[in-house]
Amino acid sequence: MSWFQFSFPDFCYAFISILLEGVPFVLLGTLLSGLIDQFLPAKFLYRILPKNRGASILVSGLVGLVLPMCECGIVPVIRRLIRKGLSIPSAVTYMLSAPIVNPIVAVSTFMAFKGQSALEMTSLRLGLGYLIAVGVGFVVLRLKPETILRESALPDAEETDRHSHHEHEHEHEHEHEHAPGLATRLRLALAAAVTDFLDVIVFFVLGAMIAATFNTAVDQTVILPLALDTTLATFALMGLAGILTLCSTSDAFVAATLTAFPPVAKLAFLVFGPMMDVKLAFIYSALFRKRFVIGLAVALFLVIGVVCVRLSFLRL
C-alpha cells in the first residue's frame, strides 16, 4: 500500500470536522479582540506588565494561567493587543505559551497520563512550554518589528512613539475628544470582530485543507517503526502533531495512547503541537511575515526536538 492515498470524500469529511471544531474558538478569539479594541485602554497593559521588556516576556509566558486561550483563537487577540501597545516579544511569548501553560491543559494532561507518570509529564509539558515560549520571546526581542509582522499588522507609528515615551496625556485627550457611547462602541467592536474573523478564517480554511489532506492521505502506520529510536521517535511524533492539528486541551489523550513511543517523544508531541502545526502556520500568516513563520516552525521543530531528546535520561 502506498504511503499517500488521497480520497476527496475523506478529505471533505476531515476538513469539515476540523472547521466545526475550530471555528467557534476562532470566533471567540475575534469577539474578544473586538472588545479589546474598544474597551481595553492602552494604558492597562502598561499597568499589569513590568516596564522592563525582559521581565515583561517572563510574565507574558504565564498570562495563560489567568487568560487561557486555545491556539486557534489566540492570533486575533494578540493582533489586537499589539495594536494596543503590547510589545511584540511579549505577544509572541503569550501566543506560544497560553495554549500550553493554562489550567485546562494541565488538568487534561494529568488525566490523560494517569498511570504514566502523570505529574512528571504535566510538569514537564507546562515547564518546557513556558521555557520555549519565553526563549522565543527573547529571540524576537532582538528582531525588528518589520521583519516579524506583516505590514498591515504593524503598530501605528504614532501610537508606538506615543507608547514608547509614555505620553499618555495625548492619548487621554484623544479618547476624551471622541468618547463614543456604549452602543457605538459595541457596534465598532462588532465591526472589528468581523474584520478579524474574516481575515483569520481565510488562513484557517487554507490550513485546515492542508491538515485534512495529510490527516487522511498519509499512512500513519509508517511512523510506527520509528518508535524504536528515541531521536527518530521524537521528531516523528512532532511531525505527526504537525499534521494531526489537535486542540491542546485534548491532544494529551491521543499522545497517551502512543504507547510504543518513548515518553520524551510524547512530550515533544505535546509541546510542539500547540505551538505549530500546518493549520497554525496559516493562521500565524494572518499576522506574521511568511519568513518569520517558516523560521519559527523550523526553530521550534529543532529546539523542542533536541531538548526532548536530551531529556531522554529522565525515567518517566
Added chain:
Amino acid sequence: MTAIVRRGMSAVSLATWGAILTYFYVTRRVNDYLHPTFQIYVFLAGLVLLAMAAGTLLFPAEHTHEGEECCGHEHDRIRFSHWVAFFVLTVPVVVATIVSPSQFSATIVENRGIVSTLDGLPGAQARYAEPPLPGSTDSGEPVNTGDYLSRSADGVIQAEAVDLLYAAEDADLRKDFDGKEVEMVGQYMPAKANNPTGNRFNLIRMFVVCCAADARPLGIAVESTKSERPAEMSWLRIRGKATFPVEGGRPTPVIEAQSIEPAEPPEESFIY
C-alpha cells in the same frame, strides 16, 4: 470596489458560515463530526455568525473605526484580493458540506491502523487507573453487573467495542461477557492480521477524542464460517458468543458469530 459591495461580501461570508454551522447542529449531522462536548459551541457560533452577518448589513461600521480619520491609520486588511478571499471563505466549505459522506472510507482505517487492545484507546490509561470500573465499587467489591449492561428486548447483552477491550484487560469485568451471547453493531473490515483460522473479520467503531479528524478505528475480531463478506465499512449487527482466547500473551476479545445482518448506522456513529 465600493464599500457597499465589500460589506455585502462580508455579510454573505458570515451568513454562509453561520448557516452551515447552524445546519450541522439542527440536523444533528454534527454527531458524525464532533465529540458531544464541542457540539453546542457549533450551534452558538452559528447563531453569533448569523447575527454578525445581519449586524454587518444593518449597521455599517466598516469605515468608522475609532480614530481612523483623525489618526490616519487604515484598517488592518490582509493582502488577499477581496474576491479570492471571498472564494476561499465560501466555496470550499459549501462544497465540502455537500460532498462529505459523514463517515470515513476503509482507506482511513488502513492508514490509521486498527486498535485492538486497550493500550491504543485514547484516555484508557486515565480511566483504567481510576476506579471504579464497571463491575466494581470504590472499594473494589464486585457488584451486580446486570445493572450496567445494556440488553436487547430478548435479553442479549448489547456490547460496545470499548466494553470488550476493557473486559480483555480486567478479569472481573471479563466474567460478565466471557461465554455469553452479545450483540454488537459496527462496520465491516477484513482482518489482515491476527487471523489464525482465516475466518475472521473486524467489526469497527470509530473512537473520537475531539473530532472526526482524530478518529481511531477500534476493532473487535469476529469469527464466522460464512464465506460471504459484505462491502468494506458497511454496517452490520452481529450476534454471537463473546470469547477471550489468549493470543500474543494476553486475552483477546473475539466474537464467535451466530448471526450477521446488515444494519442501519447508529444515531451516534462514534464512540467516545
